[in-house]
Every structure is written in C-alpha cells, then in structure tokens.
Amino acid sequence: xxxxxxxxxxxxxxxxxxxxxxxxxxxxxxxxxxxxxxxxxxxxxxxxxxxxxxxxxxxxxxxxxxxxxxxxxxxxxxxxxxxxxxxxxxxxxxxxxxxxxxxxxxxxxxxxxxxxxxxxxxxxxxxxxxxxxxxxxxxxxxxxxxxxxxxxxxxxxxxxxxxx
Amino acid sequence: xxxxxxxxxxxxxxxxxxxxxxxxxxxxxxxxxxxxxxxxxxxxxxxxxxxxxxxxxxxxxxxxxxxxxxxxxxxxxxxxxxxxxxxxxxxxxxxxxxxxxxxxxxxxxxxxxxxxxxxxxxxxxxxxxxxxxxxxxxxxxxxxxxxxxxxxxxxxxxxxxxxxxxxxxxxxxxxxxxxxxxxxxxxxxxxxxxxxxxxxxxxxxxxxxxxxxxxxxxxxxxxxxxxxx
Numbered sequence: 001x002x003x004x005x006x007x008x009x010x011x012x013x014x015x016x017x018x019x020x021x022x023x024x025x026x027x028x029x030x031x032x033x034x035x036x037x038x039x040x041x042x043x044x045x046x047x048x049x050x051x052x053x054x055x056x057x058x059x060x061x062x063x064x065x066x067x068x069x070x071x072x073x074x075x076x077x078x079x080x081x082x083x084x085x086x087x088x089x090x091x092x093x094x095x096x097x098x099x100x101x102x103x104x105x106x107x108x109x110x111x112x113x114x115x116x117x118x119x120x121x122x123x124x125x126x127x128x129x130x131x132x133x134x135x136x137x138x139x140x141x142x143x144x145x146x147x148x149x150x151x152x153x154x155x156x157x158x159x160x161x162x163x164x
Numbered sequence: 165x166x167x168x169x170x171x172x173x174x175x176x177x178x179x180x181x182x183x184x185x186x187x188x189x190x191x192x193x194x195x196x197x198x199x200x201x202x203x204x205x206x207x208x209x210x211x212x213x214x215x216x217x218x219x220x221x222x223x224x225x226x227x228x229x230x231x232x233x234x235x236x237x238x239x240x241x242x243x244x245x246x247x248x249x250x251x252x253x254x255x256x257x258x259x260x261x262x263x264x265x266x267x268x269x270x271x272x273x274x275x276x277x278x279x280x281x282x283x284x285x286x287x288x289x290x291x292x293x294x295x296x297x298x299x300x301x302x303x304x305x306x307x308x309x310x311x312x313x314x315x316x317x318x319x320x321x322x323x324x325x326x327x328x329x330x331x332x333x334x335x336x337x338x339x340x341x342x343x344x345x346x347x348x349x350x351x352x353x354x355x356x357x358x359x360x361x362x363x364x365x366x367x368x369x370x371x372x373x374x375x376x377x378x379x380x381x382x383x384x385x386x387x388x389x390x391x392x393x
Contacts, residue, residue: 009189016188017178038191043268045192050269064268067275104170105177118390121272126167127174140271141391149390154167 008048011057012041018061021127025112025120026069040068062128063138066121073117111157119153126150208263210286211256218253221304222246228307237314238306245303248296255289277387284380 012019019040023033043064051060108127112120118139125135132146139146229242262282268275293300305311320327 009192012188012192019188020178021174034187034191037188038194041188041192047267047269052269060269063270063272066272067268067270070272070276071279104173108170108174116386116390118273118276118386123167127171129171129175138271140273145391157167 008045011061012044015058015061018058018065021124022062022065022069024109025124026073026117028113036069036072039072040065043068058128059130059134059138062125066124066138070117070121107161111160115153119149122146122149123153126153208260211260211263215253215256215260218249218256222249222253225249225307228310232310235312237312238310241303241306241313245300245307248300248303252289252293255292259285259289273387273391277384280380280384280387284377287377287380 019037022040023036027033027036044061047060047064051057055063112123115123121139122135125138130138132143132150135146136143225242225245229239229246232238232242259282262278262285266275266278266282270278306313
C-alpha cells in the first residue's frame with residue numbers, strides 16, 4: 001500500500017459517509033461532531049502505515065472510527081442523555097434526497113441516539129449491511145450474540161414507532 | 165419503520181455530498197497543525213510530568229544520602245524517599261508503556277476494556293500518591309532542608325502539651341474548614357472556567373483522568389453484559 005497523503009485523502013473522500021454517520025450518532029452538537037471527525041482522522045492517519053489490506057478499507061475505518069467515538073463520547077463532559085439540541089445542523093451535509101427519505105434518516109438518528117454506546121456501534125454496522133460475522137469480528141463478540149442483539153434492537157425500534 | 169427497508173437509504177446518504185467531502189479534507193489538513201486534546205494524551209502528559217519530578221527528587225536525594233550516609237536521622241528518610249519515588253516512577257513507566265500499545269484497530273469491546281482498565285490504573289495510581297502524600301511531604305522536608313528528626317522529635321516532645329493543644333485545635337477546625345473549602349470550590353467550579361480548568365488539569369483529581377471510579381466500573385459492567393447474549 002502506497003503510504004502517501006494523496007491516497008489517504010482519496011480514501012477519506014470516498015468513505016466520508018462513515019465519519020459523518022459515526023459523528024452524528026455519537027455527538028449531539030456541531031462542534032463535538034467536528035472534533036470527533038478530526039480525532040478519528042488523526043487516528044486513521046496514524047494507523048494508515050499499518051493498514052492490513054486483508055480487511056476492506058471501510059471495515060478498517062469503521063473499527064477505528066467506532067473505537068475513537070466511544071472513547072470520545074465517554075470523555076466528553078458535555079453529552080447528556082437528553083436529546084434536546086440534537087437536531088442542530090444534524091445532517092446539514094446530507095445529500096438532498098426526497099423529504100420522506102430525509103425524515104426517515106432523521107428519525108433513525110433520533111432512535112440511535114437513545115441506544116447505549118456499544119449498541120450504537122452494532123446498529124451502525126448493521127445498517128451498512130455488514131454480515132453478522134463481520135459485525136462480530138469488528139466488535140469482538142460472537143455471531144449469535146450479534147443476531148440476538150440486532151433482533152432486540154429491531155423489536156425496540158418497532159415498538160417505538162408503533163407508539164409514535 | 166423497518167431497519168431492512170431503510171438500509172438502502174442509510175447507505176446512500178452522504179455519498180455524493182461535495183460539502184461534506186470538503187469539510188473532511190479541511191479537518192484532515194487542520195488536524196496536522198492543531199493540537200488535539202485526547203484522553204490518552206492527557207494521561208501521557210501526567211505520567212511524563214510525574215517521571216520528570218521523580219527523577220529530580222531521586223537524583224537530589226541520592227546526593228543527600230551520600231553526603232549524610234552516617235547520619236541515620238537523614239539517611240533513612242532519604243532511602244525511604246528514593247524507594248517511594250522509584251515506585252511512582254516505575255508505575256508511570258508501566259502506564260506509558262501500556263498507553264503506547266493502544267491500537268484503535270483492535271475489536272471495539274477489547275479496546276474499550278483496555279482503555280477503561282488503563283483509566284482505572286491511573287486513578288488508583290493518583291489515589292496511591294494522595295494517600296502517601298503526607299509521608300512523602302515530610303520525607304521531602306527532611307531531605308531538602310536536612311532536618312534531623314532525631315534532633316527535632318525530642319525538642320517537640322519537650323513541648324508536648326503545646327503540640328497536643330495545637331493538633332486538637334487544628335483537628336476541630338479542620339472539618340468545618342474543609343467543608344467550607346469544598347463548598348466554595350464547588351460553587352466556584354460551576355461558575356468559573358478557571359476552577360473548572362484547574363480541576364481538569366491538576367494531576368490528582370478524577371477529572372484530570374477524565375474518569376471516575378463509578379463511571380469506569382459501570383462501563384465495565386456494561387461491556388461485560390454486552391459480551392453476554
């Protein structure tokens with residue numbers, strides 16, 4: 001793998017969605033999100049020379065991004081369980097799609113924000129269509145455990161939206 | 165809402181955003197120049213500062229020990245001070261070593277456990293220093309001012325009555341005084357950025373390690389239950 005800045009920048013450009021989705025799921029205001037994205041980029045850049053190409057770049061990025069996000073979330077004194085200002089510029093950079101679609105994504109972010117840090121990681125990987133095995137490897141838990149947790153989260157989501 | 169139905173929409177959002185692309189590249193460029201305050205970096209700074217301080221103390225104490233080798237009133241406290249400083253020094257080296265081994269490419273659950281255990285060690289290390297601080301302080305005084313306790317203690321003993329009265333008086337005053345300081349500090353910490361910063365940057369508070377024992381243990385319990393089905 002050619003270890004230059006240009007290649008790294010190209011990878012960042014083509015996988016920027018990972019950074020935004022993780023930052024939106026773990027932080028509730030713009031400043032925290034930008035700080036988190038920057039911290040993830042630093043760790044990606046540091047880990048870049050040791051990138052193992054047996055993994056997909058996106059899987060490698062997700063693993064680092066989630067690890068940094070969970071640590072970042074835990075150190076941030078400003079986060080709270082309340083969901084008061086989460087919408088502040090939530091997905092300002094989302095590709096403009098139909099309003100129904102944007103609304104669905106917003107609702108999903110609201111739901112994700114209420115999950116625990118580790119369940120957030122799980123659902124983010126699931127939404128990216130990773131297999132249960134890949135999710136298990138990234139998180140360090142068994143495949144059956146992944147299946148059980150995802151089915152629980154789906155149930156929670158269903159109940160939540162039925163109640164609304 | 166069904167998660168399977170939304171996976172497609174989820175996968176596509178952000179993919180074609182030029183604005184988002186520019187922001188990521190801008191943040192990457194800035195990150196090379198901007199100092200990022202990370203949890204691990206702060207703990208590393210603490211460890212390095214402790215190590216520098218301990219090295220200075222150890223070096224000076226060795227000089228005092230060699231010069232006063234036959235004077236047991238000074239040489240024994242000096243030897244104890246060297247021992248204590250070395251324990252703190254090696255604990256810091258061990259922490260720095262563990263921190264340098266942190267790899268963000270590890271599986272999430274494994275790495276989070278490592279980080280929480282590191283924070284736990286840092287807090288216990290701070291508590292260890294705090295508990296020994298009184299002994300450490302007196303050892304430092306003896307070594308730095310070459311005060312011989314074998315001469316001082318009999319002198320103090322002669323004035324035992326006054327010493328006892330002062331100590332009792334101090335003990336009576338200590339509790340209201342400490343409560344007053346704590347309440348004052350609490351109020352100041354809420355309203356002043358200086359006090360908040362002091363709490364974070366001082367080397368012995370839980371905040372300085374960005375953690376508290378309760379938070380760490382509850383997250384470790386959460387990780388354990390996450391690992392279970």
